[in-house]
Amino acid sequence: MIRSNQRFLTQLYAFADLMIIQISFLLAWWLKFESGWIAHEHPLPIESYAYWSLIYGAVSVMVGLMIALYSPKRKKRFADELLKIFQTHLISLFALLSLLFFVKEVNISRSYLAIYMALNLLLIMFYRYVLKFVLRQFRSKGYNRQFVLILGAGSLGKRFYDNLKQYPELGYEVVGFLDDYQQWDAIEAKKYKPILGPLDELEQMLKKLLIDEVILALPLDAHHKYPAIIGLCEKAGVRTLIIPDFFDYLPARPFFDNFAGMPMINVREIPLDLMSNRLFKRAFDIIFALFAIMITSPVMLAVAIGVKLTSRGPIIFRQERVGLNRRNFNMYKFRSMRVLPEGVEDRGWTTRNDPRRTKFGSFIRKTSLDELPQFFNVLLGHMSVVGPRPERPLYVEQFREEIPKYMVKHHVRPGITGWAQSNGLRGDTSIEDRIKHDIFYIENWSLLFDIRIILRTIRNGFINKNAY
Numbered sequence: 001m002i003r004s005n006q007r008f009l010t011q012l013y014a015f016a017d018l019m020i021i022q023i024s025f026l027l028a029w030w031l032k033f034e035s036g037w038i039a040h041e042h043p044l045p046i047e048s049y050a051y052w053s054l055i056y057g058a059v060s061v062m063v064g065l066m067i068a069l070y071s072p073k074r075k076k077r078f079a080d081e082l083l084k085i086f087q088t089h090l091i092s093l094f095a096l097l098s099l100l101f102f103v104k105e106v107n108i109s110r111s112y113l114a115i116y117m118a119l120n121l122l123l124i125m126f127y128r129y130v131l132k133f134v135l136r137q138f139r140s141k142g143y144n145r146q147f148v149l150i151l152g153a154g155s156l157g158k159r160f161y162d163n164l165k166q167y168p169e170l171g172y173e174v175v176g177f178l179d180d181y182q183q184w185d186a187i188e189a190k191k192y193k194p195i196l197g198p199l200d201e202l203e204q205m206l207k208k209l210l211i212d213e214v215i216l217a218l219p220l221d222a223h224h225k226y227p228a229i230i231g232l233c234e235k236a237g238v239r240t241l242i243i244p245d246f247f248d249y250l251p252a253r254p255f256f257d258n259f260a261g262m263p264m265i266n267v268r269e270i271p272l273d274l275m276s277n278r279l280f281k282r283a284f285d286i287i288f289a290l291f292a293i294m295i296t297s298p299v300m301l302a303v304a305i306g307v308k309l310t311s312r313g314p315i316i317f318r319q320e321r322v323g324l325n326r327r328n329f330n331m332y333k334f335r336s337m338r339v340l341p342e343g344v345e346d347r348g349w350t351t352r353n354d355p356r357r358t359k360f361g362s363f364i365r366k367t368s369l370d371e372l373p374q375f376f377n378v379l380l381g382h383m384s385v386v387g388p389r390p391e392r393p394l395y396v397e398q399f400r401e402e403i404p405k406y407m408v409k410h411h412v413r414p415g416i417t418g419w420a421q422s423n424g425l426r427g428d429t430s431i432e433d434r435i436k437h438d439i440f441y442i443e444n445w446s447l448l449f450d451i452r453i454i455l456r457t458i459r460n461g462f463i464n465k466n467a468y
Contacts, residue, residue, distance in 0.1 A: 336361025387415025
């Protein structure tokens with residue numbers, strides 16, 4: 001049954017946000033007017049600032065309730081929560097400024113407001129992240145469980161069970177299965193929870209067992225049973241979730257739309273289709289690329305000198321790659337191979353003992369230093385800091401026929417690093433595995449995910465054992 005404490009948790013989150021906002025007010029007041037670190041004009045009495053902080057807190061909680069900031073978060077990503085926090089406080093700030101303008105309150109310090117808003121966002125994000133982390137740790141150890149009954153013990157039900165076992169931090173425990181036809185063999189009986197009975201026993205199970213959610217994992221030919229099943233679950237106060245039997249065709253995070261009054265599932269809706277997300281990602285790319293170029297400029301100068309002194313030919317190697325929307329562009333790298341004779345076209349993969357490489361080229365390829373000029377590709381808009389790695393046109397034509405969903409990677413800008421590369425899929429590794437990681441990244445993109453990939457790339461180091 002649905003846990004009765006969800007309303008209490010919602011109220012607790014709202015109260016905690018309100019308290020954090022008042023703590024931010026006190027810190028902002030101290031920083032601006034008491035610390036002596038910031039030059040300031042004569043302030044209004046602290047009571048005036050406290051009054052407006054209380055109003056802001058009430059407004060932000062109301063806005064948060066309206067945009068579902070306080071909805072259940074067990075299944076939600078922190079990146080989704082982060083976006084809602086930004087939305088809540090952006091709307092609340094406009095409301096506060098409108099109120100200040102309406103009552104002609106012009107003496108509130110603008111720099112105080114900036115400090116106050118920055119502290120609100122930072123402290124709320126920090127406490128939410130810590131709380132989510134702590135709750136996940138508790139759930140992974142068996143506390144705060146929610147109990148799930150799976151209807152359907154076929155391939156769909158078993159696959160859901162296997163996937164759920166990989167996320168113990170979500171705190172879900174399967175109590176068993178109901179199925180009209182399936183029975184476990186000896187191996188399956190050890191791996192899966194028991195089949196408790198046929199579907200007709202659902203009502204009895206809902207009365208007998210503590211169940212929070214029922215998962216419908218039935219084949220297409222059993223869909224006529226859905227109305228009765230959903231009716232029984234709603235009568236018992238249990239949430240019902242449906243896994244469509246065609247879910248392999250859907251993205252990881254399907255988008256539901258309305259067309260001609262009918263609900264529709266968009267098969268390929270991705271976060272970067274939204275203009276706001278594209279602008280955020282592009283701004284992040286430009287700032288990060290400029291910073292990276294400034295930091296690595298001495299290294300790039302040393303590599304350029306090394307390339308020039310160790311072999312004849314240009315320092316920068318330009319190679320045609322396929323990028324966003326299947327448009328070709330020239331990707332820049334420090335040259336690591338000998339210049340081919342005129343009229344000879346390079347059409348092969350680089351191999352372990354490739355005679356085309358220079359000694360210095362082998363070093364910069366192994367350490368990924370040859371990739372540094374791609375930050376200029378980022379500034380030019382050809383690439384992103386994070387995204388699927390771009391491939392040459394001739395290989396794209398080959399892979400599009402051999403690997404399902406290969407062309408999905410061209411819905412976003414290619415990257416210097418990506419989810420596949422940060423998981424060790426670099427150089428001479430499986431293209432199929434890379435594409436699975438690329439599609440996961442595309443369907444689950446967030447700015448926080450980009451930062452995570454960058455940090456993971458740095459943590460794993462730049463030595464690439466698969467780069468030849």
